[in-house]
Amino acid sequence: MPKTIIIDFDHTLFNAQLFKKAIAKALGMSLADWEKDYQKNKKKFTHYNYKQQIKNLPLANQKKFLNILKNSNKYLYKDAIIFLRSIKNNKIILLSKGEPSLQEQKIINSGVKKYLQIKTTDRPKVEFIKKIKNKENIIFINDRGKEIDEIKKVYPNVYVIWVRRTNGQYKNEPCKKYDKKVNNLKIKL
Secondary structure, three states: OOOEEEEOOEOOOEOHHHHHHHHHHHOOOOHHHHHHHHHHHHHHOOOOOHHHHHOOOOHHHHHHHHHHHHOHHHHEOOOHHHHHHHOOOOEEEEEEEOOHHHHHHHHHHHOOHHHOEEEEEOOOHHHHHHOOOOHHHEEEEEOOHHHHHHHHHHOOOOEEEEEOOOOOOOOOOOOOOOOEEEOOOOOOO
8 A cells, every 4th residue: 555655855855964064165255154044034034044144145156146046956865766666656745845936946957846745834844744634554664853852752553764964954853753863865765
């Protein structure tokens, strides 16, 4: 019986750290300065707004940013497409939390769109799972320990795989309620 596989994007399929480093480098900034600017922008607009962040940059830097975004496929983990192909007989939903326009552009440009349905949210992921009828048929794959624990608390029947990439932003975030822990997506479901 096909499963409903809900998978995260950043730090699970997509190397968001490398993506941010490339942006910082292209703009002549340190990663720390880029992160500071990112957080300032996020606070000002209640969520990150890349169009607002780059609009005051010189035109050449705006083009550099957009070029990196256009080439998001360079930042997919090497095992991402292989994994998505291996689970293609299931219903695959990419559930990504973040500013929708940036997330959608990264996802579309990364080349994963043909393998899954895309859902972006600025709400907790547990709220999305609430809408799915058969919880026992769900496999949730994510890198955030906090989100995993939240989901398992509300829906203990959801099977959860905790992805702890060596360069993932949340690799050290505590997680107590996962069903399986992996370092990459070289796994079989």
